Amino acid sequence: MSDVDIAFKPIAELAAMLRAKQISSLELTQLYMARLQRLGPKLNALVTPMPERALREAKAADKDLSQGVDRGPLHGIPYGVKDLLAAQGAPTTWGATPYRHQYFDYDATAVQRLANGGAVLLGKLAMIELAGGMNYNQADASFTGPCKTPWSLQHWSGGSSSGSGSCVSAGLVAFALGSETSGSILNPSSYCGVTGLRPTYGRVSRFGAMPLSWTLDKVGPICRTAADTLTVLGVIAGRDPKDKTSVDVPSARLWRLTRTITRAPGRASASQVDAPRWRLGLLKGSTKKTQPEVKRNLEQALHTLGNQVTIETVELPNVPYDAMIGAIIAGEAASIFRELIEDGRVQTLTDPAGRHGGYSYLVINAVDYIDAMRQRVVLRQQFQKLFQKVDAIVAPTFATVAYPIDLTFDKVYPGTAETNLVEAGNLAGLPAISIPSGFGLHHLPTAMTFVGPPFSEADLVELGRLYQEQTRLYTRRPPFATV
Amino acid sequence: MPSRRVFLKNAAVAAAALSTSAIAAAQLAQGETAAAATSPKATPRAVPAAPRPSPTPSPGPSKLARELAGSLQRDLPAAHLSDSMTEKIASDINDNLVINKTFRNQKNRALPPPDFMFVAEEGEQA
Numbered sequence: 001m002s003d004v005d006i007a008f009k010p011i012a013e014l015a016a017m018l019r020a021k022q023i024s025s026l027e028l029t030q031l032y033m034a035r036l037q038r039l040g041p042k043l044n045a046l047v048t049p050m051p052e053r054a055l056r057e058a059k060a061a062d063k064d065l066s067q068g069v070d071r072g073p074l075h076g077i078p079y080g081v082k083d084l085l086a087a088q089g090a091p092t093t094w095g096a097t098p099y100r101h102q103y104f105d106y107d108a109t110a111v112q113r114l115a116n117g118g119a120v121l122l123g124k125l126a127m128i129e130l131a132g133g134m135n136y137n138q139a140d141a142s143f144t145g146p147c148k149t150p151w152s153l154q155h156w157s158g159g160s161s162s163g164s165g166s167c168v169s170a171g172l173v174a175f176a177l178g179s180e181t182s183g184s185i186l187n188p189s190s191y192c193g194v195t196g197l198r199p200t201y202g203r204v205s206r207f208g209a210m211p212l213s214w215t216l217d218k219v220g221p222i223c224r225t226a227a228d229t230l231t232v233l234g235v236i237a238g239r240d241p242k243d244k245t246s247v248d249v250p251s252a253r254l255w256r257l258t259r260t261i262t263r264a265p266g267r268a269s270a271s272q273v274d275a276p277r278w279r280l281g282l283l284k285g286s287t288k289k290t291q292p293e294v295k296r297n298l299e300q301a302l303h304t305l306g307n308q309v310t311i312e313t314v315e316l317p318n319v320p321y322d323a324m325i326g327a328i329i330a331g332e333a334a335s336i337f338r339e340l341i342e343d344g345r346v347q348t349l350t351d352p353a354g355r356h357g358g359y360s361y362l363v364i365n366a367v368d369y370i371d372a373m374r375q376r377v378v379l380r381q382q383f384q385k386l387f388q389k390v391d392a393i394v395a396p397t398f399a400t401v402a403y404p405i406d407l408t409f410d411k412v413y414p415g416t417a418e419t420n421l422v423e424a425g426n427l428a429g430l431p432a433i434s435i436p437s438g439f440g441l442h443h444l445p446t447a448m449t450f451v452g453p454p455f456s457e458a459d460l461v462e463l464g465r466l467y468q469e470q471t472r473l474y475t476r477r478p479p480f481a482t483v
Numbered sequence: 484m485p486s487r488r489v490f491l492k493n494a495a496v497a498a499a500a501l502s503t504s505a506i507a508a509a510q511l512a513q514g515e516t517a518a519a520a521t522s523p524k525a526t527p528r529a530v531p532a533a534p535r536p537s538p539t540p541s542p543g544p545s546k547l548a549r550e551l552a553g554s555l556q557r558d559l560p561a562a563h564l565s566d567s568m569t570e571k572i573a574s575d576i577n578d579n580l581v582i583n584k585t586f587r588n589q590k591n592r593a594l595p596p597p598d599f600m601f602v603a604e605e606g607e608q609a
Contacts, residue, residue: 135575215599320585320586320589322581322585323581323582323585323586326579326581326582327582327586330579330582341562342559342561342562343561343562344559344561344562344563344564347562347568355568356568356571356572356575357575359552359555359559359562359564359572359575359576360572360575360576360578360579361579362555363551363555363576363579364579364582365582365583367586368582368583368586370597371586371589371594372586373597373598373599374594374595374596374597375594376597376598377594377595377596377597377598378594378595381595
């Protein structure tokens with residue numbers, strides 16, 4: 001088996017190899033670290049490799065396994081984190097020049113839980129500066145340069161969890177952590193052709209993560225398969241006294257699925273799976289202004305799911321999404337980064353739009369912020385009604401394939417437009433999963449998303465798994481990454 | 484991670500600024516591959532963390548936006564805001580004024596209270 005074959009294996013298969021002693025964690029770590037350091041810089045996806053910590057954790061994982069200590073499904077598995085999460089042993093730059101030399105002497109809770117689970121941290125991965133919180137209008141919005149999708153080095157990886165999407169797609173890590181305030185896990189997952197899970201607000205502790213919006217921020221996994229995302233979520237989820245918004249939601253179904261899907265994917269065809277009949281709500285108008293291939297691939301995906309789903313058309317609740325998300329992010333981000341804005345350091349950001357965007361936040365109206373928060377309560381109530389009719393909403397994750405890196409966002413793919421599903425799901429704190437649906441313009445990946453009620457991650461993953469077991473799209477490899 | 488009490492306090496500080504109003508219109512140009520139509524959509528500049536095409540530049544900042552940007556230039560000496568930077572800030576403010584206009588024009592004012600609240604003691608929230 002070649003190194004490339006190993007690098008693109010789902011977590012469950014790597015875990016099986018480790019336990020069968022076909023490979024050690026140290027060998028796996030060295031394999032991934034070599035790929036990460038060789039290919040990561042070509043993608044502008046790597047901020048800081050962490051070879052010392054990785055080798056230490058890998059050796060400890062091997063020692064534990066040899067002594068019969070098994071820390072779970074991620075034991076010995078190498079991964080990377082968005083450079084928004086604190087990790088001992090490397091700077092935590094938030095992708096932004098003013099924080100290039102920022103160090104924390106502790107791990108973010110999600111990183112700590114992965115360490116406790118025996119996972120091996122390879123390094124810190126690229127991100128849009130300050131997670132895009134000061135505004136951005138181009139791919140080159142990080143001091144590490146424009147991060148690229150491995151499917152085309154002329155196209156952007158998406159953001160703001162740019163390196164997480166890119167590195168998983170290129171087989172440089174087995175999985176990665178990203179974060180989402182409004183779209184930052186789903187976007188790079190879509191553009192890089194990988195699977196991203198945005199957890200329910202509160203499902204995963206944000207302690208040690210750069211805050212951008214206290215009421216919107218979530219931490220979640222980006223992986224090769226839907227099953228992998230649930231495996232990672234099972235390790236990082238749960239109440240953390242250091243993040244008072246975090247919750248423990250008992251979910252027997254989640255943990256049962258976590259156990260059952262840690263077997264290698266693809267062993268059972270969808271028809272063999274005792275699948276429920278899902279009621280999907282296709283978002284009305286969601287393919288009206290997409291690229292044609294995005295629409296075609298969604299239709300084919302729904303056809304593939306066939307009699308396992310019923311489909312009816314649904315509409316999003318009628319609330320002012322753009323104003324709500326604008327007021328909330330501006331108000332909270334301005335408070336969080338007030339000093340950076342007021343003392344002028346924000347003007348050292350890479351993207352020209354980010355150098356002045358934050359100043360306008362300082363004059364956002366308090367009444368508008370409160371009204372936006374009141375509208376969120378209405379939104380949540382309306383989603384509760386909607387989810388009595390359907391189990392999940394389905395739509396294209398984004399309307400287009402990845403943007404060219406040499407065009408500003410206001411000039412890309414004219415005539416296309418996004419729905420408000422990303423904003424709606426984030427404002428309501430709902431979980432979502434982005435699943436690759438095929439390929440479109442320039443043979444770049446397209447994706448669909450399932451959005452469900454709070455704490456329905458296991459259901460969304462199962463939907464994604466049903467589709468992926470039939471199409472096995474996740475086995476496709478970007479040519480760039482197979483050398 | 485701050486408690487909800489601290490959060491509310493911070494949010495109030497952030498928002499204890501000036502009241503604003505005006506509009507930005509996002510005009511989507513006719514596409515080469517997609518179905519055609521140009522569909523204006525109001526989009527504030529205060530964008531989320533994933534990208535969205537920016538609105539078409541408006542004709543120019545309003546007088547109010549320029550005054551607000553000017554006040555920032557005067558009140559934030561450490562930021563050393565140049566005249567050209569202040570003009571860009573005025574343009575951003577102008578685009579964000581759609582937020583205020585949107586909420587002012589909401590017909591339903593019988594909204595429930597926000598789901599965060601001040602508590603008088605430190606500790607666990609329900």
